[in-house]
Amino acid sequence: MSVLQEISSDVRNMKQMENFVLFRRTNEIKEELRRGVRKSYREVIDVSWGDPHRAGVKPLSFVRQVLAACLYSELMDGDKLMVDVKQRAQRLLGTCAGGSVGSYCATAGIPQTLQSVSQYIMRRDGGVPCHPENIYISPGSQWALTNILKVLVNSEASPRTGVLIPVPCHSTTIISLTTLGAVAVPYYLREERGWALEMEELQRALDSAKGVCNPVALYMINPGNPAGYVQSRKSIQEVIRFAAEKKLFLLADEVFQDCVYGKESEFVSYKRALAEIGAPLSDSVELASFHTASKGLMGECGLRTGYVELVNLDPAVMKHINNLFSTNSCPILGQIALDVMVNPPQPGDPSYPLYLKETQHIRASLAQNVRRVEEVINSFPDFSCQPLEGGAFAFPRLFLPPKAIERAKEAGLQPDTFYCLRLLEEAGVLFSPGTEYGQKEGTYHIRFCIMTPSDTMEEILRRLSAFHEQFMKEFS
Amino acid sequence: MKLPSSMNHGTALLWKRRALSSLSTTRRGLPKPKMSDNGTTSRGKVLTIDNMNPTVKKVEYAVRGPIVQRAVELEKELSEGMKKPFAEVIKANIGDAQAMGQQPITFFRQVLALCSYPELLSDSMFPEDAKSRACRILNSCGGNSMGAYSASQGIDSVRQDVARFIERRDGGVPCDPDNVYLTTGASDGIVTMLKLLVCGEGATRTGVMISIPQYPLYSAALAELGAVQINYYLNEEKCWSLDIGELQRSLDEARLHCNPRALCIINPGNPTGQVQSRECIEDVIRFAAKERLFLMADEVYQDNVYAEGCQFHSFKKVLFEMGPEYSETVELASFHSTSKCYMGECGFRGGYMEIINMDNDVKDQLTKLLSVRLCSPVPGQALMDLVVNPPQPGEPSYERFIKERTATLSALAEKARLTEQVLNTVEGIRCNPVQGAMYSFPRITIPEKAIQEAKKLGQQPDMFYCMKMLEETGICLVPGSGFGQREGTYHFRMTILPPTDKLKILLNNVKEFHQRFTQQYS
Numbered sequence: 001m002s003v004l005q006e007i008s009s010d011v012r013n014m015k016q017m018e019n020f021v022l023f024r025r026t027n028e029i030k031e032e033l034r035r036g037v038r039k040s041y042r043e044v045i046d047v048s049w050g051d052p053h054r055a056g057v058k059p060l061s062f063v064r065q066v067l068a069a070c071l072y073s074e075l076m077d078g079d080k081l082m083v084d085v086k087q088r089a090q091r092l093l094g095t096c097a098g099g100s101v102g103s104y105c106a107t108a109g110i111p112q113t114l115q116s117v118s119q120y121i122m123r124r125d126g127g128v129p130c131h132p133e134n135i136y137i138s139p140g141s142q143w144a145l146t147n148i149l150k151v152l153v154n155s156e157a158s159p160r161t162g163v164l165i166p167v168p169c170h171s172t173t174i175i176s177l178t179t180l181g182a183v184a185v186p187y188y189l190r191e192e193r194g195w196a197l198e199m200e201e202l203q204r205a206l207d208s209a210k211g212v213c214n215p216v217a218l219y220m221i222n223p224g225n226p227a228g229y230v231q232s233r234k235s236i237q238e239v240i241r242f243a244a245e246k247k248l249f250l251l252a253d254e255v256f257q258d259c260v261y262g263k264e265s266e267f268v269s270y271k272r273a274l275a276e277i278g279a280p281l282s283d284s285v286e287l288a289s290f291h292t293a294s295k296g297l298m299g300e301c302g303l304r305t306g307y308v309e310l311v312n313l314d315p316a317v318m319k320h321i322n323n324l325f326s327t328n329s330c331p332i333l334g335q336i337a338l339d340v341m342v343n344p345p346q347p348g349d350p351s352y353p354l355y356l357k358e359t360q361h362i363r364a365s366l367a368q369n370v371r372r373v374e375e376v377i378n379s380f381p382d383f384s385c386q387p388l389e390g391g392a393f394a395f396p397r398l399f400l401p402p403k404a405i406e407r408a409k410e411a412g413l414q415p416d417t418f419y420c421l422r423l424l425e426e427a428g429v430l431f432s433p434g435t436e437y438g439q440k441e442g443t444y445h446i447r448f449c450i451m452t453p454s455d456t457m458e459e460i461l462r463r464l465s466a467f468h469e470q471f472m473k474e475f476s
Numbered sequence: 477m478k479l480p481s482s483m484n485h486g487t488a489l490l491w492k493r494r495a496l497s498s499l500s501t502t503r504r505g506l507p508k509p510k511m512s513d514n515g516t517t518s519r520g521k522v523l524t525i526d527n528m529n530p531t532v533k534k535v536e537y538a539v540r541g542p543i544v545q546r547a548v549e550l551e552k553e554l555s556e557g558m559k560k561p562f563a564e565v566i567k568a569n570i571g572d573a574q575a576m577g578q579q580p581i582t583f584f585r586q587v588l589a590l591c592s593y594p595e596l597l598s599d600s601m602f603p604e605d606a607k608s609r610a611c612r613i614l615n616s617c618g619g620n621s622m623g624a625y626s627a628s629q630g631i632d633s634v635r636q637d638v639a640r641f642i643e644r645r646d647g648g649v650p651c652d653p654d655n656v657y658l659t660t661g662a663s664d665g666i667v668t669m670l671k672l673l674v675c676g677e678g679a680t681r682t683g684v685m686i687s688i689p690q691y692p693l694y695s696a697a698l699a700e701l702g703a704v705q706i707n708y709y710l711n712e713e714k715c716w717s718l719d720i721g722e723l724q725r726s727l728d729e730a731r732l733h734c735n736p737r738a739l740c741i742i743n744p745g746n747p748t749g750q751v752q753s754r755e756c757i758e759d760v761i762r763f764a765a766k767e768r769l770f771l772m773a774d775e776v777y778q779d780n781v782y783a784e785g786c787q788f789h790s791f792k793k794v795l796f797e798m799g800p801e802y803s804e805t806v807e808l809a810s811f812h813s814t815s816k817c818y819m820g821e822c823g824f825r826g827g828y829m830e831i832i833n834m835d836n837d838v839k840d841q842l843t844k845l846l847s848v849r850l851c852s853p854v855p856g857q858a859l860m861d862l863v864v865n866p867p868q869p870g871e872p873s874y875e876r877f878i879k880e881r882t883a884t885l886s887a888l889a890e891k892a893r894l895t896e897q898v899l900n901t902v903e904g905i906r907c908n909p910v911q912g913a914m915y916s917f918p919r920i921t922i923p924e925k926a927i928q929e930a931k932k933l934g935q936q937p938d939m940f941y942c943m944k945m946l947e948e949t950g951i952c953l954v955p956g957s958g959f960g961q962r963e964g965t966y967h968f969r970m971t972i973l974p975p976t977d978k979l980k981i982l983l984n985n986v987k988e989f990h991q992r993f994t995q996q997y998s
Contacts, residue, residue: 011672011841023627046618051625054618064593072589080599097567097575102821104572106548107540139660139825143849150700154529175848179671216522249522286522300623302854304660304825316525320532326540327696328663331853332823333592 011179019048019171019432021413022420026430041428045460047449048432050225050392052299055452057365060298060358062351063340066092070101070336082350092336101332107325109137109307113335117307120342124257125272134310136321137330137338141255141290141306146176147324148288148308151317152217152249155181162213164205164248166197168395168437168445170225173253183213188440191397194386195229199238206246217249218242223256223267223390226437226447230265230390236273244285252289255306258296259451261367262389271311287311293338295392297362299451305334362451369450369457376461382472392451395434398444404475416444422471427463534699538692538958539570543942547952562950566982568971569954571746571914573820576973578887581819581880583873584862587613591622591858603872609865613858622854628847630658630828631854634861638828641864646793655831657842658860660852661822662776662813665829667697668845669772669809672838673738674703683734685726685769687718689917689959689967691746704734709962712919715908716748720759727767738770739763744777744788744912747959747969749892751786751912757794765806773810776827779817782889783911792832808832814859816914818884826856826863888914891972891979898983902990915969917956920990922966926997938966944993949985 029044047055062085069075069089076086095112097103108114114132121130138144153161162183165173169186177184187205189195197220209215220239222231231239243250252270260267270289275282292306310318345355370388377385377396385396400408400415408418416433424430434445450457525533544567551565567575574580583606590596590610597607616633618624629635635658639651659665674682683704686694698705708726710716718741730736741760743752752760764771773791781788791810796803814826831839866881867873892910899907899918907918922930922937930940938955945968946952956967974982 011675011845049625051618053621054624056619059621059623061593061595068589068593068596071592072585074601075589075596096823097572098577100574100580100823102580102819102823103575104570104822139853140849146848151528151532152523154527156530156702172848172850175844179845179848216527247522284520298623301625302617302621302623302851304849304851304853312521314521314524317521317523317528320528320535323535323537323696324532324700326537327535327693328661328667329825331660331825331856333855334853 019436021417022048022424022430022432025421025424029424029428039428040426041463044424044428044430045456045463046430047452047460048430048447049301050295050449050451051301052362052392052449052451053301055449056456057299057362057451057453058358059300060355062345062355063298063300063337065351066340067333067336070333084345084349084351088340092339096332101336103332104329105332105335107322107329108133108135109330110332110335113137113339116339116342121269121271121309125269125275128272128275130271130309134313134318135307136310136325137305137307137335138325139304139306139328139330139334140294141253141292141308142172142176143304144306144308145173145251145253145288145290146180147321148251148310149176149180149182149217150324151321153177153180153182157214159211160213162209162215163251164202164209164215164218166219166221166224168226168434168439169219169221171436173219174438183209185209185213185215186438189224189227189229191227191386191440191443194389195224195227197231197235197239199242202239202242215246215248217251219251219253220270221253222270223254223259225253225256225391226393226395226432226434226445227386228388228391228393228395229386230260230262230267233266233268233273233276236268236270237277240270240274240277240281240285244281250285250287252287254289255292255295256391257291259366259392260390261363261370262387265389267390271309274311284312286313293334293341296341297359298337298341300334300337303331303334303337305330305338307338365454365457366451368454369452372454372457372461373450376465380465380468383468388450392449393447394450395437395445395447398434398446400444401472401475404471407475416446419444419471420446423464423467426470427467429460429463429467531700531702535696536692536699536958537696538954541954541958543939543946543952543954544569546943547946550946550950560950561948565946565950565952566974566978567952568974568982569952569969571816571971571973572822573816573884573914573973574822576971577975578820578884578973579880580821581877583867583877584819584821584859586873587862588855588858591855594620605867605871605873609862613861617854622858624854626658626851626854626857628851629843630656630852631857631861634658634857635828637861637865638830642790642792642830646790646796649793649796651792651830655834657829657831657846658852658857659811659827659829659846660849660856661815661825662774662811662827662829663693664825664849664852665809665811665827666693666772666774668842669829670694670697670701670703670738671845672842673770674698674701676735679733680735682738683730683736685723685730685736685739687741687745689747689956689961690740691742691774692958694740695960704730706730706734706736707960710745710748710750712908712962712965715911716745716750716917718750718752718756718760720763723760723763736767736769738772740772740774741791742774742777743791744775744780746774746777746913747915747917747954747967748908749910749913749915749917750908751781751783751788754787754789754794757789757791758798761791761795761798761802761806765802771806771808773808775810776813776816777913778812779885780888780914781912782892783909786911788912792830795832805833807834809834814856814863817863818881819859819863820884821859824856824859825853826860827852828860887976888972891974891976892916894976894979895970895972895983898980898987902987904994905987905990910972914971914973916972917959917967917969920966920968921994923994923997926993929997938968941966941993942968945986945989948992949989951982951985951989 118130118132294301345352382399408415414435431448586606635653635656639653642651685706815822867877904921930937936957953968
């Protein structure tokens with residue numbers, strides 16, 4: 001019997017990702033295809049991740065050229081690379097210890113990168129001051145979120161610490177909370193109103209926590225994941241006031257802030273909205289906001305770099321946060337990419353024309369995909385999709401016939417997982433089921449990444465349409 | 477195109493002290509906190525010192541602690557033109573070889589550059605073997621890009637390559653790629669395993685055995701997890717060797733108040749540099765088997781072995797050579813990294829762990845835990861692939877690779893020897909042979925007057941000593957109190973990493989400082 005038979009209940013209680021059964025089957029199918037097994041498709045299209053590169057979007061040339069030059073500085077001899085690439089690489093190498101991307105950086109990140117990020121934030125927020133010492137760069141935004149949660153969540157406390165989370169919510173955060181011994185307190189976004197956050201619902205959620213746990217924080221995702229909403233300024237300010245009144249720490253997951261395409265939509269950061277409310281709230285409401293190099297047009301998920309900006313925190317607490325971050329630093333290559341993200345090529349720079357072309361292409365593809373997805377999905381009576389305003393995903397609602405639900409239950413699967421599994425088997429397309437993210441009881445959804453090349457999206461929609469018709473016929 | 481390691485004035489210029497004090501908030505024009513009667517500030521904060529997670533308050537990590545913060549301030553002051561008794565601050569506190577001028581392996585950087593910007597695959601400046609490695613790596617990345625997430629456990633082909641490397645290293649002992657996990661540096665794997673291990677309450681709270689002196693990541697992780705740290709002392713008189721009697725003593729005592737479940741061992745050691753003998757490793761395995769402890773073998777310095785007569789023996793190899801009674805029962809996790817050895821690629825955060833004899837049920841939990849951070853950095857995974865799969869004889873890059881690796885490792889060996897030699901010429905400093913790893917951990921005699929002075933300032937005596945050394949010489953070390961040491965003894969940890977000529981000067985400065993200090997407080 002293993003020494004490890006006894007494991008912390010926090011770890012045991014982590015939900016097995018619904019996706020697991022799908023991932024396993026995907027690997028099997030890929031293997032079968034490799035062995036020449038005949039299927040109605042030649043390759044599996046995996047859009048279950050928010051991973052543009054995996055879906056076929058090309059990396060931006062400028063950032064990759066800078067990375068290559070930083071890795072192997074011999075590349076800077078001669079004329080292989082544009083002048084601005086070389087200058088950027090040289091500047092960034094100068095900020096690394098020993099002039100190498102192989103060195104450790106300071107606890108919170110490379111100081112010049114922190115400075116660049118803080119300037120980016122100030123520009124983004126129309127001049128609201130941003131102090132580099134309030135920013136921590138980490139191996140991915142989830143890493144930073146976990147660290148902040150570690151400070152907030154007292155696993156020994158009774159009652160346990162609670163954190164309000166939206167439904168639907170992306171699964172990694174939920175798993176983090178469970179492992180830390182916190183209680184997730186769900187508040188339901190209103191699907192029919194474009195996934196709006198309603199204050200009465202927040203209040204209801206808070207009330208539901210009475211006697212169950214001690215809620216200390218309110219976690220929001222804006223733009224949304226999996227749902228594709230962009231929160232309005234008004235809504236954000238309502239949430240801020242609510243948090244102030246109810247003494248909640250605000251956790252704003254804003255990793256999709258560069259993915260906004262809804263015609264009426266505008267990304268307003270929680271920090272900016274807070275500043276616009278003015279004193280005394282702007283000086284006192286505690287806020288952590290998260291961003292990343294993984295999303296947006298750069299889509300460099302594999303580099304694992306994100307950051308958190310901490311606003312209005314107690315300095316004594318900041319000291320301990322610093323200690324937490326000091327035990328594992330962020331990869332240097334990711335910080336270089338981050339620097340490029342917050343300081344892209346400008347008009348007049350030699351690399352600008354190509355940069356512009358590439359980014360315009362990605363934006364155009366995304367806009368095209370949004371249009372086509374809404375068109376196709378909404379053309380089916382048993383699919384409905386709220387307007388896609390931002391983020392990287394579509395999260396349409398699926399109205400499954402009772403027979404399908406029945407069959408799913410027999411197979412021991414959630415109905416939407418069952419749908420996704422069949423879609424994978426028969427059409428070679430991998431989506432993820434709404435169960436993964438939480439949804440209102442009795443509703444079913446599917447999530448797929450829409451940051452793909454346009455022709456890939458067309459292929460996905462073609463396969464989905466054909467499959468969906470078949471499936472609905474079978475279970476009618 | 478290497479920049480001198482001292483060229484961090486840019487860093488210093490933009491640096492501000494991170495540990496915010498209420499002074500700095502006033503400077504930023506924020507409202508001053510109201511003082512209540514008992515002297516605590518009351519600002520109506522949701523998150524305060526009193527209600528934050530109490531275990532986080534116990535987290536300290538001396539390698540990047542207060543002395544480093546002071547070093548950074550001094551760098552800033554120097555760059556602003558303030559006069560100091562030294563021209564530069566030397567960060568001999570952290571095991572960062574490339575920060576100190578060690579050159580990366582050309583082949584690795586070529587392949588990674590090709591992976592980053594595959595258009596370079598058509599460029600003749602890159603050798604063919606670098607190109608074929610890059611293609612192989614890119615083919616196993618989603619969308620052929622290092623920018624895609626990998627599977628949570630790590631890229632399949634890399635894990636397979638790691639498994640084959642382990643098999644070769646261990647003379648054929650089989651390794652299942654399924655037991656290999658790619659992590660964000662070894663630290664990520666270590667902390668995750670500890671997370672998996674820690675449970676229970678009160679008298680059944682998990683205890684984890686760790687050598688004293690230890691690498692403070694362990695104490696930080698245990699503090700944060702609220703686990704019980706069980707100290708077993710290494711024997712300084714016997715070159716920091718591990719003594720089973722001492723293991724037994726500390727375990728028996730610990731059983732009275734906690735539930736010991738794991739034994740951590742760092743080999744080669746950090747900070748002590750000792751390389752465990754084969755017999756010792758066998759003894760530890762027998763001990764772990766008898767006492768039903770999970771073994772955690774931190775082997776990140778496995779190529780850093782310098783002393784005559786010393787050799788690295790992997791725990792796994794020894795375990796399997798002890799026969800099925802042990803190899804089929806003892807549970808072991810061993811850790812490796814791209815940060816040390818001859819690579820020194822700390823900034824990539826590459827690492828792996830191999831898990832032996834773990835229950836499938838537990839493995840599932842481990843997989844779940846790892847999925848929270850999605851995956852480890854893909855460039856680090858790619859680099860690990862190269863480390864376990866370096867150029868082979870006959871390949872274009874082989875000669876250069878061997879030359880670079882040999883040069884780096886022999887330079888380190890020379891510096892290890894030099895450090896031990898010079899420090900032992902100083903009266904009041906006694907340095908054990910630096911058998912391996914990257915540090916010296918000499919014992920220092922601190923005069924009674926200095927100890928009293930330190931106490932007055934509320935500082936550990938060796939912190940007081942190191943702070944003084946920093947202010948007077950610009951050399952940043954980590955005091956022994958950051959690693960743990962026997963009561964009444966004092967040490968510091970200094971890396972052997974600066975280039976040899978600089979190291980000579982450093983060691984001399986340390987010597988002179990020690991003499992001055994001893995004189996001053998006699």
